[in-house]
Amino acid sequence: MMEENKRVLLGMSGGTDSSVAAMRLLEAGYEVTGVTFRFYELNESTEYLEDARNLAERLGIRHITYDAREVFNKQILEYFVHEYLAGHTPVPCTLCNNRLKWPLLAEIADEMGIFYIATGHYVQKVKLEDTYYITHAVDPDKDQSFFLWGLKQDILSRILLPMGGITKVEARAWAAERGFQKVATKKDSIGVCFCPMDYRNFLKNWLVSNGQILVGNSWPWSAMVKRGRFVDEKGNFIAWHEGYPFYTIGQRRGLGVHLNRPVFVKEINTEKNEVVLSSLSALEKTEMWLKDWNIVNRERILGHSDIIVKIRYRKQENHCTVTITSDNKLHVQLHEPLTAIAPGQAAAFYKDGLLLGGGIIIESR
Numbered sequence: 405m406m407e408e409n410k411r412v413l414l415g416m417s418g419g420t421d422s423s424v425a426a427m428r429l430l431e432a433g434y435e436v437t438g439v440t441f442r443f444y445e446l447n448e449s450t451e452y453l454e455d456a457r458n459l460a461e462r463l464g465i466r467h468i469t470y471d472a473r474e475v476f477n478k479q480i481l482e483y484f485v486h487e488y489l490a491g492h493t494p495v496p497c498t499l500c501n502n503r504l505k506w507p508l509l510a511e512i513a514d515e516m517g518i519f520y521i522a523t524g525h526y527v528q529k530v531k532l533e534d535t536y537y538i539t540h541a542v543d544p545d546k547d548q549s550f551f552l553w554g555l556k557q558d559i560l561s562r563i564l565l566p567m568g569g570i571t572k573v574e575a576r577a578w579a580a581e582r583g584f585q586k587v588a589t590k591k592d593s594i595g596v597c598f599c600p601m602d603y604r605n606f607l608k609n610w611l612v613s614n615g616q617i618l619v620g621n622s623w624p625w626s627a628m629v630k631r632g633r634f635v636d637e638k639g640n641f642i643a644w645h646e647g648y649p650f651y652t653i654g655q656r657r658g659l660g661v662h663l664n665r666p667v668f669v670k671e672i673n674t675e676k677n678e679v680v681l682s683s684l685s686a687l688e689k690t691e692m693w694l695k696d697w698n699i700v701n702r703e704r705i706l707g708h709s710d711i712i713v714k715i716r717y718r719k720q721e722n723h724c725t726v727t728i729t730s731d732n733k734l735h736v737q738l739h740e741p742l743t744a745i746a747p748g749q750a751a752a753f754y755k756d757g758l759l760l761g762g763g764i765i766i767e768s769r
């Protein structure tokens with residue numbers, strides 16, 4: 405195990421947050437090295453690389469570029485498309501953070517003999533009885549803790565989070581006061597980096613260029629993604645849809661269905677290419693099961709009745725009790741019914757502001 409030193413490897417995306425993070429780390433006395441990952445280049449734009457490089461130069465810090473496009477394509481894009489083809493709702497940002505971004509930072513830092521790793525995430529961390537936890541950011545509108553439930557102690561023990569203690573407004577002012585106007589006025593990034601607005605177009609384009617490789621010649625993707633039936637809970641035809649992968653459980657908008665009552669996607673039947681629509685109350689569930697889970701400290705979560713669970717970044721918090729099943733899944737007993745629980749999505753657990761873990765939803769009832 406490497407010894408602690410005052411050196412830090414910072415993930416620099418070229419955006420406001422990681423740029424301000426670089427300045428804050430420098431002012432706190434760290435020797436900062438910046439790394440920019442090439443994950444995915446929207447419209448083939450590499451302006452973010454230039455911005456990160458220019459900032460590093462102006463700050464007088466070392467900067468490297470790491471080409472992660474191939475691994476991003478395999479681990480994130482292919483997974484993303486596979487999940488929709490399986491009728492699930494994927495969580496690419498969660499996966500990228502937990503399996504790609506932070507582990508890559510740790511790996512590169514190890515190679516460079518750097519102990520600390522950092523990002524511009526809006527989260528904080530605390531150490532309680534020898535265990536590190538992620539906690540909420542000071543800025544509730546920016547809090548990104550929901551994405552980081554998969555991090556384990558080997559990573560948590562060495563991460564620095566210079567943005568967790570300030571608000572976005574303060575971050576912009578911080579850059580402006582120091583003469584970094586471009587950093588101060590950059591637009592916030594929105595949504596998923598490779599499809600910020602609408603995943604359906606991304607999915608269509610991706611399948612047209614890569615579908616054959618992904619699904620195989622024996623069962624072309626075009627056989628899976630085709631017009632199908634919207635049905636009610638009894639199986640009665642309501643309207644035509646564009647193909648089941650273009651819908652998500654809980655979805656209301658963009659269905660192209662006009663009835664005299666609001667309807668939501670309740671189920672996706674991949675084999676029949678059918679999408680079941682219902683009232684919102686029919687989507688209520690009180691139990692769910694998770695796979696690929698991570699728990700930071702079992703004693704603080706298992707069997708307790710006052711655990712908070714979140715299933716969406718911006719969605720409300722619910723109370724639950726968490727246990728481990730005999731086949732090693734997490735069972736989540738919700739204390740109030742929850743709607744729009746989609747397989748493939750993540751659930752994150754909190755108590756007293758500590759992020760206690762999370763997992764991927766496989767089933768709900």
Ligand SMILES: Nc1ncnc2c1ncn2[C@@H]1O[C@H](COP(=O)(O)OP(=O)(O)OP(=O)(O)O)[C@@H](O)[C@H]1O
Pocket residue numbers: 414415416417418419420421422423439440441442443505522523524525592593
């Ligand atoms: N391409 C990248 N290379 C290196 N680090 C990255 C990259 N993309 C994101 N990060 C790191 O992960 C953090 C969170 O990224 P995310 O895209 O969720 O947030 P953001 O609010 O848009 O951040 P920023 O304003 O720094 O772009 C960033 O602050 C940065 O430290």
